[in-house]
Ligand SMILES: *[C@@H]1O[C@H](CO)[C@@H](O)[C@H](O)[C@H]1NC(C)=O
Ligand SMILES: *[C@@H]1O[C@H](CO)[C@@H](O)[C@H](O)[C@H]1NC(C)=O
Ligand SMILES: *[C@@H]1O[C@H](CO)[C@@H](O)[C@H](O)[C@H]1NC(C)=O
Ligand SMILES: *[C@@H]1O[C@H](CO)[C@@H](O)[C@H](O)[C@H]1NC(C)=O
């Protein structure tokens with residue numbers, strides 16, 4: 186598995202566990218790995234019915250385009266999110282700044298993730314956490330332009346389907362939830378694994394130069410960018426921007442960039458996951474840390490725990506992750522207290 190925990194300046198007081206591996210491309214014969222490893226049925230309706238009553242579904246009027254001021258940018262679509270209030274504040278609801286655990290939906294409808302991503306429910310009681318699951322735009326029920334057909338029609342509608350828009354969607358919904366449920370000072374832990382961009386996105390920003398060389402049992406099929414671009418234009422009418430993702434997020438010297446600009450991330454990997462070869466496998470700073478297991482697979486640690494069958498190394502991996510998160514949250518509360526104390530003192534002086 187590949188998951189992580191990051192802190193973004195623009196999400197005040199929010200810690201993040203973000204998915205980092207950009208995985209995709211069924212069309213181009215690259216094995217697509219989702220957090221749920223294809224164990225999820227294709228029919229979201231059936232799955233919705235199996236999710237317990239503790240999970241309540243909501244829709245947020247999401248802005249179509251966060252990065253433009255053209256009139257059409259202000260159009261909205263309904264973005265689905267699901268909340269489980271059961272454990273929050275130990276059942277007492279919003280109080281004591283209890284944490285919010287958030288699962289960021291990846292390249293599939295949210296329905297399957299809710300029952301499969303056990304890391305949230307397994308740890309909710311320990312942290313008295315509010316659980317939030319947010320669907321990625323263009324998947325499941327979070328489709329702009331009224332219908333899937335319309336949304337995927339051509340480059341004019343597909344242009345809003347990208348990771349920067351998606352991350353901003355998540356930020357908007359989280360800030361809205363914090364406001365709505367009086368949880369402004371709750372720390373937010375974001376959990377995710379893998380990352381897709383099936384269909385569109387491998388033809389826009391997530392260009393992965395994956396090919397087959399002559400050292401495997403398969404016929405060699407080296408990556409060819411110009412063929413790739415031609416295929417994308419034919420299929421979706423979209424021209425990939427292969428270098429945009431590293432321009433926007435950084436990545437040429439990922440170690441240095443993360444060391445200087447990131448905090449509170451756990452990069453977790455199972456080395457049996459082929460994508461772990463592109464993963465962060467070494468600690469980068471005090472709070473940007475790597476945890477890997479030799480026999481782990483893709484996203485294994487964020488799936489539900491099973492006390493009868495989980496091997497010790499998996500139990501230890503999850504335990505280490507939870508303890509790190511606990512440490513961050515304690516530190517956050519200490520900072521919060523100090524900052525409240527500071528503003529109290531200042532107010533008193535003013536009086
Ligand atoms: C969301 O948008 C719909 C349709 O435009 C509207 O009816 C509804 O009131 C909006 N909800 C909120 C909370 O703004
Ligand atoms: C996409 O389709 C719409 C409506 O059919 C059309 O107005 C628009 O020009 C098309 N965009 C592209 C990039 O082809
Ligand atoms: C395999 O590819 C390498 C690098 O392209 C080349 O040097 C080598 O001769 C190739 N070997 C065979 C058996 O084709
Ligand atoms: C990984 O699995 C192999 C095969 O089951 C086993 O021999 C090995 O000890 C395991 N390694 C670790 C670190 O658990």
Ligand SMILES: *[C@@H]1O[C@H](CO)[C@@H](O)[C@H](O)[C@H]1NC(C)=O
Pocket residue numbers: 522523526527530
């Ligand atoms: C709050 O500030 C006062 C005065 O600076 C200090 O004595 C006290 O220990 C602080 N309390 C906490 C909880 O930080």
